Amino acid sequence: MIKTPIKLLAVTAFAALLSGNPAAAETLTIATVNNGDMIRMQKLTDDFTAKNPDIELEWVTLEENILRQRVTTDIATKGGQYDVMTIGTYEVPIWGQKGWLVSLNDLPASYDVDDILPAIRNGLTVDGQLYAAPFYGESSMVMYRKDLMAKAGLEMPEAPTWDFIGEAARAMTDKQNEVYGVCLRGKAGWGENMAFLTATANSFGAKWFDMDWKPQFDSAAWKNTLTFYLDLMKDAGPPGASSNGFNENLALFQTGKCGMWIDATVAASFVTDSKNSKVADQVGFALAPDTGLGKRGNWLWAWSLAIPAGSQKVESAKKFIAWATSKDYLALVASKEGWANVPPGTRASLYANPEYAKVSFAKMTLESINAADPTKPTVDQVPYVGIQFVAIPEFQGIATAVGQQFSAALAGNVSVDQALKNAQALTERAMRKAGYPK
Amino acid sequence: MARAVTNRRKAVTTLAAWGVGLLIFFPILWTILTSFKTEADAIASPPLFLGFDWTLENYGEVQERSNYFRHFWNSVVISFGSTFLGLLIAIPSAWSMAFVPGKQTKNVLMWMLSTKMLPPVGVLIPIYLIFRDTGLLDTRAGLVIVLTLINLPIIIWMLFTYFKEIPGEILEAARMDGATLWAEILHVLTPMAVPGIASTLLLNVILAWNEAFWTLNLTAAEAAPLTAFIASYSSPEGLFYAKLSAASTMAIAPILIMGWFSQKQLVRGLTFGAVK
Numbered sequence: 277m278i279k280t281p282i283k284l285l286a287v288t289a290f291a292a293l294l295s296g297n298p299a300a301a302e303t304l305t306i307a308t309v310n311n312g313d314m315i316r317m318q319k320l321t322d323d324f325t326a327k328n329p330d331i332e333l334e335w336v337t338l339e340e341n342i343l344r345q346r347v348t349t350d351i352a353t354k355g356g357q358y359d360v361m362t363i364g365t366y367e368v369p370i371w372g373q374k375g376w377l378v379s380l381n382d383l384p385a386s387y388d389v390d391d392i393l394p395a396i397r398n399g400l401t402v403d404g405q406l407y408a409a410p411f412y413g414e415s416s417m418v419m420y421r422k423d424l425m426a427k428a429g430l431e432m433p434e435a436p437t438w439d440f441i442g443e444a445a446r447a448m449t450d451k452q453n454e455v456y457g458v459c460l461r462g463k464a465g466w467g468e469n470m471a472f473l474t475a476t477a478n479s480f481g482a483k484w485f486d487m488d489w490k491p492q493f494d495s496a497a498w499k500n501t502l503t504f505y506l507d508l509m510k511d512a513g514p515p516g517a518s519s520n521g522f523n524e525n526l527a528l529f530q531t532g533k534c535g536m537w538i539d540a541t542v543a544a545s546f547v548t549d550s551k552n553s554k555v556a557d558q559v560g561f562a563l564a565p566d567t568g569l570g571k572r573g574n575w576l577w578a579w580s581l582a583i584p585a586g587s588q589k590v591e592s593a594k595k596f597i598a599w600a601t602s603k604d605y606l607a608l609v610a611s612k613e614g615w616a617n618v619p620p621g622t623r624a625s626l627y628a629n630p631e632y633a634k635v636s637f638a639k640m641t642l643e644s645i646n647a648a649d650p651t652k653p654t655v656d657q658v659p660y661v662g663i664q665f666v667a668i669p670e671f672q673g674i675a676t677a678v679g680q681q682f683s684a685a686l687a688g689n690v691s692v693d694q695a696l697k698n699a700q701a702l703t704e705r706a707m708r709k710a711g712y713p714k
Numbered sequence: 715m716a717r718a719v720t721n722r723r724k725a726v727t728t729l730a731a732w733g734v735g736l737l738i739f740f741p742i743l744w745t746i747l748t749s750f751k752t753e754a755d756a757i758a759s760p761p762l763f764l765g766f767d768w769t770l771e772n773y774g775e776v777q778e779r780s781n782y783f784r785h786f787w788n789s790v791v792i793s794f795g796s797t798f799l800g801l802l803i804a805i806p807s808a809w810s811m812a813f814v815p816g817k818q819t820k821n822v823l824m825w826m827l828s829t830k831m832l833p834p835v836g837v838l839i840p841i842y843l844i845f846r847d848t849g850l851l852d853t854r855a856g857l858v859i860v861l862t863l864i865n866l867p868i869i870i871w872m873l874f875t876y877f878k879e880i881p882g883e884i885l886e887a888a889r890m891d892g893a894t895l896w897a898e899i900l901h902v903l904t905p906m907a908v909p910g911i912a913s914t915l916l917l918n919v920i921l922a923w924n925e926a927f928w929t930l931n932l933t934a935a936e937a938a939p940l941t942a943f944i945a946s947y948s949s950p951e952g953l954f955y956a957k958l959s960a961a962s963t964m965a966i967a968p969i970l971i972m973g974w975f976s977q978k979q980l981v982r983g984l985t986f987g988a989v990k
Contacts, residue, residue, distance in 0.1 A: 305935050310949040315779065334935040339948035342930055349838060349931060355846050357934040467950070522951055527757035530953075542951055552754045552953060 302592050303332045307347050308362040309579065310337050312545075313412050313619040316609060317600060323608055324599045331592045340467070347584075351376045354586040359593045363408060365399040365578050365650065369667040372402035378583040378590055379405040380597065387598050391623045393642075396578045399650045399661075408580035409601040412542070413621025415644035416475060416574045418562040419529065419547055420536040421555060424448045424455065428535075438479070438504060438565045438573075441536065445512035448535030457512030459534035460505070463521040464683035466675035471575060471664040472538070473682060474675070477501040479566045479573035483654040484666050484703075489712040493678075493700035502692050506685060518687040530554060538564060540577070541644055544637035545616060561640040563647065569655045575664035576648035578622070621645050659713075674706045742966070748959035749773070756955040772960035780943055782964060789939035789968075791854050792929065793922035796861035797915055800869045803862070805911070808873035809899055813882055823874065826867040834864075834927045845932060852934040860932065861922045868921070869914055876910030877903070912979045916972075923969045940965040 445457030
């Protein structure tokens with residue numbers, strides 16, 4: 277009586293072993309942000325698990341700021357909670373330098389690392405080591421309403437100046453009908469208004485620091501930048517702009533309330549999507565503006581996949597990254613969801629593909645990315661890397677505080693001079709405390 | 715005449731109460747309504763109140779993308795687990811402070827409350843390191859411990875206030891009749907303080923259910939509760955309000971329903987001291 281159940285148990289266990297014990301599969305925990313391209317990847321992972329039956333995937337999707345806080349805590353303490361992390365071009369140079377990331381220089385030849393766009397690859401490389409593989413890349417550009425531009429009797433050049441943008445925005449504005457010439461970020465935050473204003477400042481010849489790491493908010497170039505931005509928003513911006521970020525402006529543009537919107541290239545696929553956008557068939561694109569000084573106001577960002585140095589599953593994680601950022605993955609998305617939904621801005625071969633060339637925003641996205649160089653972001657020489665940010669750990673805190681000053685100026689609570697004076701003082705203080713110049 | 719005034723006053727008070735009630739409830743109502751809109755309708759300007767095409771697609775997508783029940787179950791275990799563990803520690807503590815106060819009791823109470831004044835992020839790294847070294851990261855047991863410790867001062871304070879209302883003579887009488895310490899706490903004090911304990915329990919479950927700092931920072935995939943479920947639907951780039959609203963509605967529904975059914979106990983418990 278006793279023997280039978282034991283036998284049964286033994287046979288079952290043996291059968292389980294033969295049939296391939298699922299518990300033996302290695303589980304990768306992947307931390308990621310919630311955006312369309314990442315969610316699409318989660319839906320398509322059957323392709324990866326079919327090719328790698330010994331690897332299972334566990335997703336942790338979080339809002340960008342929470343994700344950043346979460347993965348920073350984990351990597352700094354070597355918590356080992358994640359095997360693959362989604363990080364941006366801000367984190368990679370800092371974390372790579374600290375030895376917190378696993379080098380991806382040994383990805384297989386079939387991965388064709390040379391196909392990655394040089395601007396993006398440079399942003400993810402530290403001392404010759406590629407520390408993250410780009411999942412999608414973005415720059416910023418002008419998105420505008422062709423119908424409103426025609427109504428204003430103007431024609432958007434492919435590479436406009438800020439003066440033209442100012443003129444067009446004022447001409448397109450019809451406040452009585454709630455049409456505003458230009459929608460720009462105003463919400464305070466290092467990744468919100470300061471991403472836009474830092475990139476814009478570059479095109480006005482301004483910079484965050486000189487070669488001695490001395491803050492430069494007391495320069496004429498910063499005053500010109502901020503004065504231009506505030507005047508433009510006062511004349512042609514929507515009400516309450518000081519609380520508008522990417523999503524608020526997206527909503528305004530999609531509902532037909534903005535003549536122009538200068539923001540991330542990834543927005544192009546949203547504003548041309550007729551399901552959610554009322555103006556989908558009226559959108560044109562142009563390069564981010566300049567002032568003739570040799571730098572455009574466009575940024576560079578790449579959401580990328582990296583392996584924290586604390587991971588115990590480096591080989592499996594590399595396999596996953598090689599799959600998710602490969603040419604084959606782009607083809608897989610195209611076959612399932614169409615070319616317009618392929619993650620943009622990472623590989624040259626995608627832009628050489630005639631099918632992808634038919635996508636309305638493809639050319640302008642590529643040109644915007646190619647026009648950005650994070651290693652030479654400003655007109656003058658600077659000691660830092662990064663276009664819409666300065667790749668130092670202190671930047672998040674400082675830029676958010678500066679962003680609050682500029683947002684307050686936009687809301688009319690402080691003057692341009694006062695906002696710049698405050699920004700200069702708080703940046704000097706923070707940099708002194710952090711021990712710069714190092 | 716006096717009666718008319720009373721009636722009018724009553725009507726005004728009722729209206730005012732309803733007005734305040736609706737005002738407080740409005741954000742939740744708006745979240746629920748938005749969850750039935752398309753993403754385009756969710757950002758419509760002027761906002762659409764009821765006249766939109768009702769859809770269940772957000773709920774469908776949330777179900778498809780996330781494992782709701784795993785998050786839900788984690789929330790249940792963490793909030794009820796931390797509450798029961800908290801009560802287990804708090805009832806004897808509050809008893810001793812209410813009925814056998816020492817010289818330092820007041821100071822101890824104030825010290826406990828002062829721990830609530832520290833911003834949680836100040837101790838994130840030490841706790842994270844302790845959790846890492848003890849293998850508690852991303853476990854429900856770890857969260858139960860942390861949430862118990864965080865809410866313990868509130869539980870003890872609430873129970874202390876209720877116990878203070880109970881005449882010490884009753885306990886003395888029980889002692890005279892030969893009740894042991896445990897019998898006194900279990901069979902005399904606890905039944906008398908049931909409304910207070912019930913409301914403490916409910917409030918603590920709600921606090922633990924809604925806790926969104928530790929539950930987000932100490933979990934990854936395994937122990938993530940509904941707070942992480944909601945956080946996964948907020949997006950920096952792209953429209954997400956309708957899906958986020960659907961996820962939020964699913965996350966708050968259980969606690970909302972529980973609160974609805976137990977509101978009598980909640981109110982009675984919260985006003986326990988005041989009406990005596």
